[in-house]
Amino acid sequence: MKITAFLFLLSALLPASATAATMTFSGLTSEHDVWTEDGITATGLDGATASVLRGEVGHLDDGSTQFATTIEFTMAGDFSANAFDLIPLGQSAIDCNPDLRSCAFPFTDAVWDNVVVEGWKDGVLVASDSFWMGETASTYSFDSSFSLLDTLLIKNLRLPEGADFYCLIDYCSHFNIDNVQLTVVPLPAALPLFASGAVGLWVFLFRRGRKRKNTPI
The missing domain is CATH 1.10.287 (Helix Hairpins)
Structure with a gap:
């Protein structure tokens, strides 16, 4: 006995055994500020109406539009972030002062770390990274620091403070995200x-x- x-x-x-979940945004063609799929909930933050969707992907602008500047991802319990697809859509920023008097001609596109990822646990930032979105689609893989999270944030950062960049229209850059993969941290069986x-x-x-x-x- x-x-x-x-x-x-x-x-x-x-x-x-660990269970992987993927948010594909598939089948959703209208704009939503909250979307739940495969156990993952995406919430749009900081946009005019904080919409997280544009077509069948997550969409991030960096201000002055209805689309979110940040999408928050959560699950019912703790999780680890695995990867997501990043699809750059272009930018309106140029490497130039706002008065347009000190610009190099022809205009040169500005490059800055506009993609920011943050992992949070119990209100504490435990992991972060930033990088330029690039010009072609790619897959971003999270490192091991993005484990045991209760919140994941993916952000489109406008311009760094003090940058000699100028936005020609309301937003400086925008990109789509897709196939956000998270793995549930398994509880004892x-x-x-x-x-x-x-x-x-x-x-x-x-x-x-x-x-x-x-x-x-």
């Missing part, structure tokens, strides 16, 4: 049963101990 109880408790502590199993084992051992104590010699 003791061996059986021990094996049960051991199995309860072993983690279940029988965690909900662990407490009841532990209590049951304690009661069994307690009664067995009392029975032995009361047995006449």
